Amino acid sequence: MLGFEYVRATTVDEAVAAVTHDPEAAYLAGGTTQLDLVLKDGVFSPQRLVDITRLPLRGVSRIGGMLQVSALTTMEDLAADPTVAEELPLVREALLAGASTQLRNMATIGGNVLQRTRCRFFRDPGVAACNKRTPGSGCAAVTGPARMHAILGASERCIALHASDLCVALVALDAVVEIRGAAGQRTVPLREFYLPAGERPDRENVLEHGELVTGIRIPLLPSGARSGYLKVRDRASYEFALTSAAAALVIEDGVIVTARLALGGVGTVPWRAPEAEEILVGAPADETTFRAAAEAAILDPFTVPGTAFKVELAKRTVVRILQTVSRSER
Structure with a gap:
């Protein structure tokens, strides 16, 4: 049984400070990916899990030609939003295709953006060769069963697939990620948020340790789209x-x-x-x-x-x- 400390944050700044100052800490939201990686698959062993589910980071609002989505909004809530249903069919269809109703009611938008690969070799600590888990160890998927793996952005170093359906629609729309860290707030276009596998497949995005995704800005489509x-x-x-x-x-x-x-x-x-x-x-x-x-x-x-x-x-x-x-x- 994995032992860890559980902390429930009450403010965004408190959550950011708790993770930033502890290299062995990680955030916990809906848990549909994190709990698998930590408790079931044993890919990671954080010593502290900081629960952010009580933070005021829920809701969807329309601001001019932009949809503002807070990070703890669930997939189900975003799919049910009237603006999404009427003006962003590609987002609604991606959400509904992305998970069962039970998971959509738990999984958060911020968590979906940070979703880890489903590569069976990455998720099995018994497999030694995984550059994403252990840099420099190789990629077992290249010579193993790889039907559910990537063909674009892939190389002999890593062919792990990004599994999110929602993020495909968000990238098409030029969505922007809002991030809070110890140094303050910043925004990053989603197309620049993810890092190419390259020499460091273990580095999947631009987040520094302790930085928290707080929201997503989704530009609406032009009239007649x-x-x-x-x-x-x-x-x-x-x-x-x-x-x-x-x-x-x-x-x-x-x-x-x-x-x-x-x-x-x-x-x-x-x-x-x-x-x-x-x-x-x-x-x-x-x-x-x-x-x-x-x-x-x-x-x-x-x-x-x-x-x-x-x-x-x-x-x-x-x-x-x-x-x-x-x-x-x-």
Whole structure:
């Protein structure tokens, strides 16, 4: 049995101070990932867990063309928000596809942004070769069963997949992360929040020890935009994506005026596809354009035998979501 100290923080500053000054401390919110990693899988052994669930970090509010989401807002509460339902279908669909109702009622938005990979090798301390868990030890996934792993941003050092559905939609929307630390408040665009695997797969994001995600700012789509999220998986219920895509288009007289596209199930981080967006903008909303965009979205994939099928599946996923969005009601 793992022994640890449990602390319930009453203010944001108190929580930040408690973790910042203790290198063996970690935050605890909804617990849908953290408790698995600590108590079930034994990947980490923090000596102190700082419970932040009582902090005043809940709620969704619309401020002009922006949706302000506090970090402890649950996935279910965000999916039920009227603005999300009416103006951000890609976010609502990603939330509903991301977890069962039971988990959505516990899992927080801040926790989802910080969700760790589901790589079986990372989550099994008995596997010695995991650069994400033990830098310099190698990557067992490259030569092992790797069907649920990444092909974009991957290398022989690490092919661990970023599993969040929500973050794919948020990256497409240029969401911004609000962070509180001992040095004060700062904001980071979500596209810059995650770090490429590179030489240090164990460094997943820009957070320093003790920094706390306090909220997410989600820009709303322009008037007339159509959007959606498509998740391809082995079964329809409670399963991680093999591939997924979030798309938002503004189409006028059959021509794409603005385009946003991001991919999931294929990247070491939620994967924005700017090359594909460039092809879409100014082009007719038709099959030829969509297929060209799909080709551009999957650039320089790194595959192993278990993941090679994802290249074509991801392209088909992109074409399908673009078809669906282009035909949807505004």
